[in-house]
Amino acid sequence: MTDGARVIGAGPVRGRSRGRATRAAVRAGLNHGWIELSHCFTMIEDAFEILPLALISVVLLLATGSKHVQIPGTHFPIGSTILAGMVGVNVGLNGITSLGMQLTAEREDGTLLRAKATPNGVLGYLIGKIVVVSGTIMFTVISLLIVGLAPFGGLALGRTVTWLTLAWVLVLGLLATLPIGAMLGSLFPTVRSATVMMFGNIGLIGISGIFYPITQLPTWLQWVGQAFPLYWLGLGVRSALLPGNLAAVEIGHSWRHLATAGVLGAWAIAGLFFAPILLRRVARREAGSSVAARRERVLTRH
Amino acid sequence: MALNEPGPLPEPGLPRPTDPDDQPVIDVRDLRMRYGKTDVLNGVSITARRGEVLALLGPNGAGKTTTIEILEGFRMRSAGQVSVLGVDPAHGGEAWRARIGVVLQSWRDHGKWRVRELLANLGRYYAPYSSPGASRPWDTDELIAMIGLTEHAHKRIRQLSGGQRRRLDVAVGIVGRPELMFLDEPTAGFDPAARREFHDLVHRLADREEATILLTTHDLDEAEKLADRILILAGGEIIADGSADELARRMPTAAEVRWSRDGQRFVHSAGDPAVFVRELFRQYGGSVKDLEVSRGSLEDTYMALVRQFESGHGQGAERKFRVVTS
Numbered sequence: 001m002t003d004g005a006r007v008i009g010a011g012p013v014r015g016r017s018r019g020r021a022t023r024a025a026v027r028a029g030l031n032h033g034w035i036e037l038s039h040c041f042t043m044i045e046d047a048f049e050i051l052p053l054a055l056i057s058v059v060l061l062l063a064t065g066s067k068h069v070q071i072p073g074t075h076f077p078i079g080s081t082i083l084a085g086m087v088g089v090n091v092g093l094n095g096i097t098s099l100g101m102q103l104t105a106e107r108e109d110g111t112l113l114r115a116k117a118t119p120n121g122v123l124g125y126l127i128g129k130i131v132v133v134s135g136t137i138m139f140t141v142i143s144l145l146i147v148g149l150a151p152f153g154g155l156a157l158g159r160t161v162t163w164l165t166l167a168w169v170l171v172l173g174l175l176a177t178l179p180i181g182a183m184l185g186s187l188f189p190t191v192r193s194a195t196v197m198m199f200g201n202i203g204l205i206g207i208s209g210i211f212y213p214i215t216q217l218p219t220w221l222q223w224v225g226q227a228f229p230l231y232w233l234g235l236g237v238r239s240a241l242l243p244g245n246l247a248a249v250e251i252g253h254s255w256r257h258l259a260t261a262g263v264l265g266a267w268a269i270a271g272l273f274f275a276p277i278l279l280r281r282v283a284r285r286e287a288g289s290s291v292a293a294r295r296e297r298v299l300t301r302h
Numbered sequence: 303m304a305l306n307e308p309g310p311l312p313e314p315g316l317p318r319p320t321d322p323d324d325q326p327v328i329d330v331r332d333l334r335m336r337y338g339k340t341d342v343l344n345g346v347s348i349t350a351r352r353g354e355v356l357a358l359l360g361p362n363g364a365g366k367t368t369t370i371e372i373l374e375g376f377r378m379r380s381a382g383q384v385s386v387l388g389v390d391p392a393h394g395g396e397a398w399r400a401r402i403g404v405v406l407q408s409w410r411d412h413g414k415w416r417v418r419e420l421l422a423n424l425g426r427y428y429a430p431y432s433s434p435g436a437s438r439p440w441d442t443d444e445l446i447a448m449i450g451l452t453e454h455a456h457k458r459i460r461q462l463s464g465g466q467r468r469r470l471d472v473a474v475g476i477v478g479r480p481e482l483m484f485l486d487e488p489t490a491g492f493d494p495a496a497r498r499e500f501h502d503l504v505h506r507l508a509d510r511e512e513a514t515i516l517l518t519t520h521d522l523d524e525a526e527k528l529a530d531r532i533l534i535l536a537g538g539e540i541i542a543d544g545s546a547d548e549l550a551r552r553m554p555t556a557a558e559v560r561w562s563r564d565g566q567r568f569v570h571s572a573g574d575p576a577v578f579v580r581e582l583f584r585q586y587g588g589s590v591k592d593l594e595v596s597r598g599s600l601e602d603t604y605m606a607l608v609r610q611f612e613s614g615h616g617q618g619a620e621r622k623f624r625v626v627t628s
Contacts, residue, residue, distance in 0.1 A: 021396060021430040028426035035423060039414050111411040114474065116376070118427045119400040287376035288406050288486055289367050 025120030026127055033131020040136065076246060080155055083148035084241040085210035087141050088233035091170055093205075094137045095177030096184065097197050099129060103185025104194040108298065110291045112283065122283050130178060137174070155241045162240050165257075169236030172264040176229040179271025186278040190294065201230075210234050213249050222251065229267045232260045325388060327352050327482050327514040328373065333382035335368055335538075342368050344538040345382070350531075352481075355508050355515045357529035359522065361608060364535045366518045370484050373516070374404055387482055400431035400438070403480030403513075405471050405488055413460030417451055417470060418442060420459065421477055428478035439477050449473045449503065465496030472503060476513075483507070485517035489524060497524070504528050522600045532600075534607055541611045546600050555598030555606050562592045 070076055106112050115125035149155065156162055188194040207217060207225035214222055214231065225231045239247070239255035247255045328350040335343040342365045350356050360366050371377040372384060375391035375398075384391055389398045412420050425439030432438040446455050449469040454462060462470060468488065475483055485504075489497050501524070507513045519525055525532050526546040534542040534549075542549055557575040561568050563586055572578035575595045582590055598606075 017430065018396075024430045025427055028423060031423055031426065035415065035419050106411065109411045109413075110406060113406060114411055114424075117374075117399070117402075117404040117406065118424055119396040119431060119478070121424075121427055124427060287371045287374075289371060292407055 021120055022123065025124040029124035029127025030131060032124060032128030033135070036128065036132045037135040040132075040139075076243075077152050077154055079148070079152035081238060081242065081246070082211055083144065083152060084155070084238040085208075085234035086148075087144050087241070088169070088173065088235070088237035089205055089208065089210050089230055090140045090144065091137050091173045091237075092177045092230045092233045093201055094133060094140065095174055096181040097201055098136065099133045099178055099181030100183075100185035100188070100197050101191070101194050102129060102132075103182060104188045105191045107185075107282065107286065108191055108291075108294050110295075113286045113288065113291050116283055116286055122279075126182075126279070133178065133181075134174060137170075141170070154243070156243050157241070165240035166237065169233065169240060169260065169264075172261065172268060173229065173233040173236065176264040176267035176271060177233075179275035180229075180267070182275040183271065183278050186275075186282040190297070204228055204230050207231075208234055215249070215251055226251075226263070229264055232263045236260045236264070326350060326385075327354075327387060328356075328516065329383075329385040330369075330373070331383040333369070333372065333384060334380045335365065335372065335377075336380045342538055343379075343382075346535070346538070346540055348533060348540065348543075350514050350516060352514055353508060353512045355504070355528055355530050356517070357525035357532050358516060358518045358535055359520075359525055359532060359604060360518075360535035365538050366535055367486060369535065370486055370516065370518060374402070374484050375399070397431060400428055400478055401481045403475040403478065403483040405475035405483065405485040407486060407490070410460065413458065415459050416456050417459060417462070418446060418455040420470075421445055421473055424474060425477050431478070436479050436481075438479050440479055445473050445477060448506075450499065465492055465499070468492065468496065469500065469503070472500070476507065476511075479511070480513060482514045483516070485515065487518055487520065489519065489521060497521075501527055522604055526600045534604065536608050536611045542607050546603075549607070550597060550600065550603050555602040557598060558594075558596045560592070560594040560596075561590050563589050567592075 070078060103112075112122070112125065115121035118124070149157075184197055185194070188197070204225075205211075207221050208214070208228065208231040209217075209225060210230075214225055217225065235250065235255065236257075238250075239257065239260075247253060250256070326349045328348055330346060330348040333343055333346040333348075334341070346365070346369060348356070348369075358366050358369065368377065372379045373386050373391055375386075375394045378392055386394070387398060387401055389395075391398075394402075415423075422442045425442060428439040443452075443455075446452055449472060451462075451466060451469060451473070454466060459467065459470065472485075472488065475485070488504075489500055492500065504515060504517075505528070508515055515528075517528065529546070531544065532542070532546055532549060533540050544552070556571040556573050559570045559572050559575055559578055559582075561582065570578065579593070579595065
């Protein structure tokens with residue numbers, strides 16, 4: 001920290017200088033995210049918080065996807081399809097669950113209240129969380145790609161369009177899922193109740209066409225699956241990584257880029273509208289006594 | 303000041319000289335708070351001048367935390383006028399927030415962070431609010447040295463002991479060099495050494511930094527040591543407001559007289575110790591040794607006040623003590 005005793009400007013902050021205060025909070029938030037990310041990679045116990053998701057993904061991938069099992073009607077290994085779908089799902093899952101769980105946990109342990117007691121602290125806190133979650137997601141995506149590439153092969157990584165598609169799908173996917181995580185995190189009062197999120201998500205994976213084509217589900221379940229961003233994230237990543245002719249096994253025999261952008265975009269817009277309202281409400285209610293009451297509840301439970 | 307009077311030793315609780323033109327830092331008038339049908343605060347009035355240390359005492363459920371949370375801007379009030387640093391906390395913006403330090407009850411937040419990481423990161427938020435008069439934030443290393451955690455600067459926060467952790471909480475509260483600090487039960491769970499260190503720190507902040515401090519505590523010794531002024535909140539009202547000394551004088555409690563005679567020790571509780579001691583010497587004269595007379599403690603005063611209030615004489619007591627400060 002270099003700006004320890006630096007004197008900036010004069011007098012209390014007003015008008016134009018409010019922008020400077022906001023920029024300071026954004027930088028502090030980025031710094032917050034960076035510090036927490038560095039904890040993930042320098043502390044053994046922290047590494048265990050992000051490794052399981054990556055490990056479970058890799059194990060599931062290796063267990064379910066075999067080089068010798070092929071997509072019906074093609075000579076394409078099913079493992080590569082699963083790999084692509086899992087990259088998408090990991091973005092969605094992390095975006096929803098890990099942000100939601102962190103918000104609930106940090107509301108309970110008083111972190112959010114500390115942020116509230118700091119000028120522009122809630123803004124910085126949220127930016128910090130977004131950095132941490134996005135960083136964790138990048139780590140999982142990269143480890144999945146590295147582990148999955150060798151055994152399955154068949155991915156079309158040489159095309160420019162692969163990376164461009166991957167980029168917009170992942171960014172739009174994060175915009176669609178992070179606000180959902182923030183909203184769920186605001187709604188669940190305790191960490192314990194927030195574990196419900198995990199189960200909900202696992203159920204959602206089942207109907208999102210990750211491990212087997214969604215077309216094999218009953219039509220009504222296909223519609224349910226398509227209402228959520230997870231399916232579209234999986235589809236979008238498959239469209240980026242897989243050869244074009246594999247679109248044939250998808251609904252409508254197409255990658256449906258327009259629909260992907262539409263559904264993810266709609267979730268993102270709705271989320272970015274409602275999440276700040278819920279977050280503000282939660283932050284407004286946060287006070288020392290509410291944290292103390294939750295602490296009391298947790299301590300008596302053990 | 304106390305030297306002008308015969309008898310009492312200099313009291314720690316004498317108000318500092320203040321500029322009469324100074325606007326009060328805290329100005330609360332007729333504050334009311336109601337949850338559903340329950341009135342928690344029934345017209346609380348508090349004023350604090352720059353550099354004053356106020357202790358808010360009271361039984362559990364008296365409304366101490368509610369009061370402090372309203373002043374911090376964390377809770378909306380039902381009625382009454384509240385001005386904190388000249389601003390209504392309900393509409394206090396981020397610039398107002400930057401001038402206030404809040405020492406929260408700690409739990410386990412930021413457990414993975416290192417001491418220095420947290421203080422440096424939180425300090426960043428205050429940099430834009432720096433002014434020539436008050437350079438913000440506090441230099442991180444200087445701050446760590448001040449709370450005596452230099453050796454532990456690179457430790458994970460969850461590895462700190464209870465006392466160290468609490469000092470860190472205080473550091474978090476002052477990292478932005480606040481003009482006003484709120485401390486809610488700052489020393490709950492402290493051992494005597496940690497408590498002493500904490501008291502030194504509060505004195506340093508009030509004296510050197512001229513910070514105004516409002517703290518709540520259940521420890522009456524602590525209130526007596528730290529506070530210029532003690533406010534007792536009971537049943538949602540301020541039933542007493544004055545220095546520990548003033549409170550004791552106006553709420554006569556029995557003094558404790560101890561002496562020894564012929565190798566035996568005696569203790570007696572006397573309503574008027576002067577009369578009692580005169581009588582003692584008249585009876586036994588020179589054989590009375592090791593005489594000690596101690597005035598009723600703040601604890602006695604506090605218990606008497608709260609008891610009196612609870613038995614329905616609260617109004618009288620309140621009026622009586624209001625006179626002290628006006």
